[in-house]
Amino acid sequence: MNNFKKELVPVILSGGKGSRLWPLSRECFPKQYINIDQTTDKTLLQKTFLRLQGIPKLGNPIIICNEQHRFIVAEQMRSINVKPDPILLEPFGRNTAPAITMAALISIKKNNDPHILILSSDHEIRDHEAFQKIINRGLVFSSMGRIVTFGIPPNSAETGYGYIESLDFLSEKNISSNIKRFIEKPSLDDAKKYIKNKNFRWNSGIFLFKSSTILNEIKKYQPSILEVCQKALKDNLRDLDFIRVNKDIFATCPNIPIDKAVMEKTKIGTVLDLKSDWLDIGCWKAVWENSKKDHRGNSVKGHALLKNSTNCHLRSENRLVVGLGLKNITVVETIDAVLVTENNSTQKVKNIVDELKKRNFSESQTSSKMYRPWGHYTSIVEEKTWKVKRIEINPNSSLSLQSHKYRAEHWVVVDGTAKVEIDKKITLLQVNESIYVPKGTIHRLSNTTNYPLIIIEIQSGSYLGEDDILRLEDNYGRN
Numbered sequence: 001m002n003n004f005k006k007e008l009v010p011v012i013l014s015g016g017k018g019s020r021l022w023p024l025s026r027e028c029f030p031k032q033y034i035n036i037d038q039t040t041d042k043t044l045l046q047k048t049f050l051r052l053q054g055i056p057k058l059g060n061p062i063i064i065c066n067e068q069h070r071f072i073v074a075e076q077m078r079s080i081n082v083k084p085d086p087i088l089l090e091p092f093g094r095n096t097a098p099a100i101t102m103a104a105l106i107s108i109k110k111n112n113d114p115h116i117l118i119l120s121s122d123h124e125i126r127d128h129e130a131f132q133k134i135i136n137r138g139l140v141f142s143s144m145g146r147i148v149t150f151g152i153p154p155n156s157a158e159t160g161y162g163y164i165e166s167l168d169f170l171s172e173k174n175i176s177s178n179i180k181r182f183i184e185k186p187s188l189d190d191a192k193k194y195i196k197n198k199n200f201r202w203n204s205g206i207f208l209f210k211s212s213t214i215l216n217e218i219k220k221y222q223p224s225i226l227e228v229c230q231k232a233l234k235d236n237l238r239d240l241d242f243i244r245v246n247k248d249i250f251a252t253c254p255n256i257p258i259d260k261a262v263m264e265k266t267k268i269g270t271v272l273d274l275k276s277d278w279l280d281i282g283c284w285k286a287v288w289e290n291s292k293k294d295h296r297g298n299s300v301k302g303h304a305l306l307k308n309s310t311n312c313h314l315r316s317e318n319r320l321v322v323g324l325g326l327k328n329i330t331v332v333e334t335i336d337a338v339l340v341t342e343n344n345s346t347q348k349v350k351n352i353v354d355e356l357k358k359r360n361f362s363e364s365q366t367s368s369k370m371y372r373p374w375g376h377y378t379s380i381v382e383e384k385t386w387k388v389k390r391i392e393i394n395p396n397s398s399l400s401l402q403s404h405k406y407r408a409e410h411w412v413v414v415d416g417t418a419k420v421e422i423d424k425k426i427t428l429l430q431v432n433e434s435i436y437v438p439k440g441t442i443h444r445l446s447n448t449t450n451y452p453l454i455i456i457e458i459q460s461g462s463y464l465g466e467d468d469i470l471r472l473e474d475n476y477g478r479n
Contacts, residue, residue, distance in 0.1 A: 007059040007114040011103040014065040014121040045121045051128045060085040064099045071371035091247040097261035098253045101229040108211035118207040122281045130276035138208045148208040150274035151201025157191035162203035179269035222261045228253040283346040284330045288313035373476040386460045393453040398446030400474035407461030409437040416453035419446040
């Protein structure tokens with residue numbers, strides 16, 4: 001247990017670009033927001049914070065995510081009674097060095113130079129006691145002005161991870177060392193050499209330091225990053241629990257990970273041994289490895305059936321998926337895309353996503369399921385002049401008071417009770433009741449109960465874009 005006076009602020013890096021093709025690659029897969037483990041009902045993002053509970057002086061987290069994910073992040077934190085302070089919205093990714101710089105600038109301004117713990121939202125760590133123990137040990141070093149990282153004793157020659165070479169031999173009695181060097185993802189031959197040397201560890205990507213310490217090192221080695229981040233946050237727009245970054249200024253920021261920006265150059269790096277069954281859920285093979293399996297090594301989740309197969313992973317979000325006579329195959333089905341790949345190729349599918357983007361596949365740009373501060377909606381079917389949506393509104397929440405120039409809407413309640421306002425007239429709708437919202441009318445849909453409200457919305461008109469909304473009043477500060 002630590003006895004440090006300063007607060008420990010978790011900084012959770014929650015990447016992803018919000019693409020509809022999330023089953024296809026690490027870059028686009030918001031795996032941190034879904035439950036990938038049959039043994040728990042918590043998502044990776046939620047578990048990233050929950051595994052810290054019990055550490056003294058633990059502050060509210062700073063979460064950094066893509067703007068498209070802001071409402072799902074807020075909702076997942078709300079559901080575990082955690083209030084991020086704040087959720088920082090990146091207009092686009094610039095890797096971990098700028099993200100960490102902005103988090104340090106925010107934390108030092110409001111918390112008087114706290115310790116900050118950098119965490120990725122797509123890691124799995126089940127031994128919470130061991131994890132918290134090593135974090136408390138790390139606080140000793142960060143209090144002395146060190147930059148602490150945590151190395152994983154390798155058990156295989158992985159080429160998908162970076163490596164850390166310690167200056168001293170690490171053992172049960174000596175769990176810390178100054179850092180000799182960081183190594184990019186190595187060749188297989190080099191990786192085989194590293195796992196035979198007790199001075200080498202996998203780079204977990206978890207860091208611990210005081211805000212002032214990392215800012216001083218960034219100023220020394222990457223002054224342009226510090227300058228751009230300071231300017232990008234100077235006139236930030238506070239929107240509820242969100243902070244928006246100036247898009248034009250942030251676009252000039254170097255795109256570089258913290259490893260290259262600072263860790264490869266700093267003289268104050270310390271590595272500690274992290275022995276707590278750490279796993280980076282970086283691809284579908286890792287998801288399969290982390291899942292509960294049957295006696296033939298198969299993992300099945302959702303509406304799926306697998307027969308006469310070995311070492312397979314089937315996940316279905318919507319349609320029935322059936323596999324017969326398969327071996328070492330991953331199949332992931334969503335409303336937007338289906339991935340079928342050999343297990344050992346899951347690290348390579350990002351190339352397919354890049355190809356789809358180059359060919360302008362619409363699925364690579366927008367998502368069928370979209371989260372909003374009041375809940376979420378899913379596009380079921382869409383044609384040129386009509387669209388059908390499933391809309392779920394959280395308890396005691398409402399959409400904005402709004403109107404549409406080009407479309408009319410028809411709402412059917414399928415679960416719950418809806419409060420509908422159309423041109424100042426209030427109507428309460430129960431299950432199986434419906435109402436028509438003419439084009440141009442001022443209207444609002446609300447859920448004033450303590451239970452979710454689900455409606456089917458049918459849109460019709462000459463233009464069905466989401467930007468055909470004139471908001472007159474909004475509980476969430478949106479224009």
